[in-house]
Amino acid sequence: MDKKKVNYGVYLVTDSTPAILGNKDLTKVVEAAVRGGASIVQYRDKHSDRETAVKTARALLEVTRRYGVPLLVNDRVDVAVEVGCEGVHIGQDDMAYEEARKLLGPDKIIGVTASSIEEAIKACEAGADYLGLGTVYATQTKKDTKSIIGTAGIRSILQALSSAGHASIPTVCIGGINSSNATAVLVESSAAPAKSLDGIAVVSALVAAEDPAAAARVLLTNVTMGRVPDVVKGVAAGTPLSHNMTNLVVQNFAANVALAVGASPIMANYAEEAADLAKLGGALVINMGTVTPEGLRNHVQALQAYNAAGGPVVYDPVGAGATAIRRNAVKTLLSSGHFTVIKGNEREIQTVYGSSVTQRGVDSSSSLTIPQRATLARALARRTGAVVILTGKTDVVSDGSRTFRVDNGHEFLGQVTGTGCTLGTTVSAMVAAFRSDVLVAALAGLVLFEIAAERAAVRDDVRGPGTFVPAFIDELSAVRKETAGGNVAWLAKAKIE
Ligand code: 3NM
Ligand code: MG
Structure with missing residues (x-):
């Protein structure tokens, strides 16, 4: 041992x-x-x-x-x-x-x-x-x-x-x-x-x-x-780099979420930069939402650069099951390096695990029971050595030995584009700042994100998904500031089992 x-x-x-x-x-x-x-x-x-x-x-x-x-x-x-x-x-x-x-x-x-x-x-x-x-x-x-x-x-x-x-x-x-x-x-x-x-x-x-x-x-x-508060404080104090190789849809939103949680975002899709960026102590997000042949080559190269530098990598296999191209991209990435965290919805995680499921576009849908989702997340974590976050109404987080379910969040998160992707960005900041326990870091990112969404959704100035987005960024930033200042009352809202 x-x-x-x-x-x-x-x-x-x-x-x-x-x-x-x-x-x-x-x-x-x-x-x-x-x-x-x-x-x-x-x-x-x-x-x-x-x-x-x-x-x-x-x-x-x-x-x-x-x-x-x-x-x-x-x-x-x-x-x-x-x-x-x-x-x-x-x-x-x-x-x-x-x-x-x-x-x-x-x-x-x-x-x-x-x-x-x-x-x-x-x-x-x-x-x-x-x-x-x-x-x-x-x-x-x-x-x-x-x-x-x-x-x-x-x-x-x-x-x-x-x-x-x-x-x-x-x-x-x-x-x-x-x-x-x-x-x-x-x-x-x-x-x-x-x-x-x-x-x-x-x-x-x-x-x-x-x-x-x-x-x-x-x-x-x-x-x-x-x-959990230790992780959030660690991000606020350390301003870790969140290096995003993400899709066309969420660049701006993801960068703003990174800033709100206290990270320093860089949206750099050109992998020749990855070796230098990996030395800065941050984390990489690989998001294959708008996959292209060149993008995939860049993802592989950046993954290997972060692996070589010992830097954490968060994988967001967006729409993994939607097309044969994406299923192959998953295989290419998994066989090219090691991920610290793999985050996806049920279909995406099933695809990464190797189950043959088809997914309509990048939508999320669910057919597994919560215990089945826990089993799937645990199995993928054991196989890959990554912490797996399986998102949905009830999220599951597992490192293969510890598995938790999280019942926080709000339906608005499903009504605007890119929230899943920005969760990946949030988690990257957490794992960059808190290296001693990836599971704790990933869980912290998830509950911070979902509790901020709950707080935003009930604000008087939020009338629907459109007004939700800026309020959500506000609340992420507010929760970070409260936590850094020693006020962790928000944690009482966490529904972790
Ligand atoms: N060592 P319980 S207190 C074994 O202070 C032991 O060093 C202590 O028992 C120390 O969890 C303690 O039942 C007993 O309170 C702790
Ligand atoms: Mg003694």
Whole structure:
């Protein structure tokens, strides 16, 4: 397992005491939680003898390996060494970091608990792979916690880490976090654009849950939602380049939407420019709405330039199923490089997936149920390694392991041309600014876009699709400014499941 790629979103810390575990089987609880969305597991057991601890760790490792998530052991480094799991988590009173590193070697994960700026910076300097920050709120689960620092304490540590040059260390926080406060904990503790949490760690919210799979799923949704403002702030602060190779219809609209969300647009269809533009840290949108032979050659060349530079590429396969030419263009592009995000309506995504469907023009229509759409998006994400956004009345976003549905938006989005294309542009800005988690970035772009549409549609000055467009650009810009200024009340409108 590549320790740089670990997802810290929903971090499960186990507890084997009857007060929390009840009479449930710990292995089954962990299996259910991981199935529901827990992305990393720490086996924490302060009481069992060594033999029991090794046996339990082995049983948990069998589960976590099956799901491809890391297993760490709390404190007991010897147990981690013996079972060969992915690493350890050490508190301030446990074995020193250096000693643990000697025993585990360079490739294992070592996480360190920190309750203060000093402890956090010291752990980073020692080489910790991630930090567990806390205690956020007083908790029945651990009564001897040293300091309750709240979300304000977390935020000051994150800010200090960033100032000290440790902005890239992953962080989670712990203590009294559950599904009802997870989103708020992430939002309140964020020091974005400087630094934000990567996830939350919980004991009782999962181990004591009646249905740990369902509880993990809700936590995953709420944690993901809580990171959305970080993405929007990142765009506002970074003004990333959004390089659009788009169709004739939407050039102006897409450029205005890019500006509204805080990006810097360039509409450059000549691929010889792509190698230079790819070095500027932005993202490329390839939109095949008005495909031509020359356009396709340019798309291939630009895709390869961004792939070579490690820059994100958003693919918008407009009208993919409409003609044989477009179906072939899809195949050419997919076999020429790698996409970071693929965004399309049901027919387009079906075509990209390889299902033989015909599409009337570039219109969207839907025949799949929502679970079928989720399955399709997940399958295409798994096959291509891209995050897939399948748009419709209910949108689906998937990276192959995490899949969400979004029920925001407004019918006006379907009554003016180019809204789908400008969503691609919006998402390009998000993935350019927020590289650590493409799924979170893509989801942020989608909910920002659709909530802005909802706000525009109900304005007094909007009387139909024509007056909707300028109001929509206004609202995109307003939501961006509110978020950059710390007001994320708009997020309460998000309907993410
Ligand atoms: N460590 P719950 S708080 C294991 O502050 C642990 O370092 C803490 O349990 C710390 O999610 C804690 O049930 C328990 O509140 C967290
Ligand atoms: Mg400890």
